[in-house]
Amino acid sequence: MRVTVVGSGSWGSAFSRLLVHRGHDVQVLTLTRGEAAQLNATHENPHFLPGLVLPPEVRFVALGDAGLEGAGLIVYAVPTQAVRQVARWVAPRRPPGSLQLSLAKGYELGTLKRPTEVVEEETGGGAAALSGPNHAEEVSRDMPSATVVAAADEALALALQEAITSDTFRVYTNDDVVGVEFCGAVKNPIAVAVGMSDGLGFGDNSRASLITRSIAEMTRLGMIQGAHVATFTGLAGIGDLIATCTSRHSRNRLAGELLAKGASPDEVEKEVGQVVEGIPTAYALHDLAGRLGIDMPVTENVYQVLEGRRTPQESVADLMGRRPRKERHED
Ligand SMILES: NC(=O)c1ccc[n+]([C@@H]2O[C@H](COP(=O)([O-])OP(=O)(O)OC[C@H]3O[C@@H](n4cnc5c(N)ncnc54)[C@H](O)[C@@H]3O)[C@@H](O)[C@H]2O)c1
Structure with a gap:
């Protein structure tokens, strides 16, 4: 599946590696062109995930230069307070039927909304949340971890479970978003x-x-x-x-x-x-x-x-x- 991960920080980087190892075609969207150029050249992210070399298959593109053509899954790997801005960018570009997954942990200040509520409000599409004891530093080194994908729509949770589960990253579903x-x-x-x-x-x-x-x-x-x-x-x-x-x-x-x-x-x-x-x-x-x-x-x-x-x-x-x-x- 074609996956776009928005956010090239520690969790976005570790998660993109996981997705490549599951056989997905992954692009990661960075905030700036400079970051995309540096990451494409080295496939290392020393500030956010020191000591790790990301797979050469991950492509980094600046948000301003990117599109979402063919994306089957859009992953929000940004701080909670940036989720609305990203979802607003995603909304007009999102292919119909593409899945959405939030990795953000927090509440939007002011509205006190959860990240998936913000994504659903902005894009009009359903979104699942992934959460669990998952330090990027450990997931990126294939240390066994388990997690939960939560969605009200069981088909969405099952599709994501199937797409993400690996022999080192075990995904459970939960309908309690x-x-x-x-x-x-x-x-x-x-x-x-x-x-x-x-x-x-x-x-x-x-x-x-x-x-x-x-x-x-x-x-x-x-x-x-x-x-x-x-x-x-x-x-x-x-x-x-x-x-x-x-x-x-x-x-x-x-x-x-x-x-x-x-x-x-x-x-x-x-x-x-x-x-x-x-x-x-x-x-x-x-x-x-x-x-x-x-x-x-x-x-x-x-x-x-x-x-x-x-x-x-x-x-x-x-x-x-x-x-x-x-x-x-x-x-
Ligand atoms: N790091 C972890 O181990 C981990 C694990 C589980 C969940 N999370 C959650 O994932 C979310 C992201 O965490 P992180 O650790 O990757 O943070 P981080 O600070 O390492 O990286 C955040 C990234 O988001 C980018 N960003 C910020 N605003 C943006 C915008 N408007 N558009 C595009 N990109 C933008 C930043 O440039 C940076 O690359 C947080 O809610 C965090 O709680 C993190």
Whole structure:
């Protein structure tokens, strides 16, 4: 199948490699002509995916020079806040019947829409979401990983499962698009919180307590949004949460460490050098939880730190000083 991957960052690069190995004809769209020329010449992406040589079959084209003729699948591998702009570009060019897949994890600021909602709104076509414990650094080195493709339309999910599954990348389908995209978004600010705990010098007890209590708040907000409870214990839920909160690859966890050491959010983004979805998502969750009247102590503390209203130390005091309560989250 002809596939166009929009976005030549770390996940777009790793995913394009996976697609080539599955026998697809892949073009990757870059933001600039300079990037396309450099990537075509070297097939290396040292800023986003250092140390990896991409297959020679991947063609890089600048977005401004590209078309979508013959595309059977369009993959959105850009930060969540860029999905609408890309979908607007895709809309008039998309071949009828082409499949769409979002790899983005977050909520659009302002509208608080999920990436597939944005794609569907702009293009008028259905879109699936792919989410799970899938660090690009590991997928691109063929380390076994599993993931979820979520779509309301079962035929779309099955077609994508068939197109993507390989002997190192195992794809499950799920019809809970709300839950899968919700979990993929929320785990990022939680990883920022865990990174802050690590950065403050705390240990395994603090990390495990934070992750576990985050599952409670994640479930609280997700269920109200219509997520299925089983999704929280699946790959896109706990699976991705564990990977993101404990990995040395996680830039959201690293962002938390830097915040704990006194960096500002701008300094953090500069230092990390790639999108840190946990930052906009903390703002989106602050809005979403506020609108729905849901208590989200962990992600709200991340928001307060990002806003400069609380230091990481003060947020620890806030979390530890909450009124005593029963553990079960329905209480
Ligand atoms: N990196 C991972 O391991 C990973 C895994 C799963 C999901 N994701 C999700 O995938 C999305 C992309 O992440 P990433 O890690 O590849 O980010 P990244 O920062 O490495 O790369 C983002 C890429 O998008 C491009 N881009 C930005 N705006 C664009 C626009 N308007 N048009 C075209 N290209 C544009 C950038 O130039 C860059 O090449 C995020 O939502 C992230 O949460 C990442």
